[in-house]
Amino acid sequence: MQRILFVEDDPDIGQLIAGWLSRHEMEVIIESRGDRALARVEEVQPDLILLDIMLPGCDGLTLCRDLRPRFAGPIVMLTSLDSDMNQILSLELGANDYILKTTPPPVLLARLRVQFRQQQNAIATPAMAAPPSQRLQFGRLTIDGPARAVTLDGENVPLSTSDFDLLWELACHAGQIMGRDALFRSLRGRDYDGLDRSMDVAISRLRRKLGDDPAAPTRIKTVRQRGYLLVPQAWE
Incomplete structure (x- = not known):
């Protein structure tokens, strides 16, 4: 089962998305504060990090920047901010994808599966290539x-x-x-x-x-x- 750390301060959204993903063989651990996220990454060792941008304590963009040098797995921004600038900045800071919260859950699931598949392929790529x-x-x-x-x-x-x-x-x-x-x-x-x-x-x-x-x-x-x-x- 793949483990996701979901940094999200809205409990309703957090539980809704966690419930959906858990029905598809993904374990979701929710952290509500940005300033606790780095410690939680060390604690739970997730396979993927799902980040909101607007968070108490530390915003998601800063977190993405700080996480990228120390976390090799996928970082996916999940946000309500439909902004080209935020998307570009997120990708520049090391995010693997940028997904809006209005995205239908099946599409979110598919895009997260792409990230897991790409991560698995990356491990095998050097040996195959x-x-x-x-x-x-x-x-x-x-x-x-x-x-x-x-x-x-x-x-x-x-x-x-x-x-x-x-x-x-x-x-x-x-x-x-x-x-x-x-x-x-x-x-x-x-x-x-x-x-x-x-x-x-x-x-x-x-x-x-x-x-x-x-x-x-x-x-x-x-x-x-x-x-x-x-x-x-x-x-x-």
Whole structure:
């Protein structure tokens, strides 16, 4: 049974969603205060964290930022704030998905299952994508698949699970254009709907972490109307 820590201060919403998910083989533990969430993560060791944004003690965006370096599992924002800016900021801070509370429960369940499936695939991906000893080397960039570690100029580059998966996918197809459709199917387990900009946000975040200029990228390029390209020679 998968364990979810749901940080939500409205008891009615908390119990409603927890009841629905519990009927589908998910254990939901509710924490009502943001300033207690970090301690509860250490205590209950969840597989996924579901975060509201407006919380007493500490807001969900700050929590997402603080949790990301220390929690490798999916972080999903569940909020009533239908705001592009909040969605972009959440994804920039390391959230894996942004879901509105008005989303029908079956759709919420499906999207959480996608996150669990992606997490399971991420564990298996390095072994399936390459022999256990394989490391990808592009000049000063080294990507160690089995160890899920990245170094640039000899310095470790800390990446979230989803950021590493994206880099690994691009690196395994270095020199080839990866379309959004292919990336969404491989990394998210669903088709690209033509509107979701979360992959663009993830690419932008990855560029910053790898020292690529977001305004004029040379290492991970955007190929207009086609997708993204990791340039092998750009890391020399």
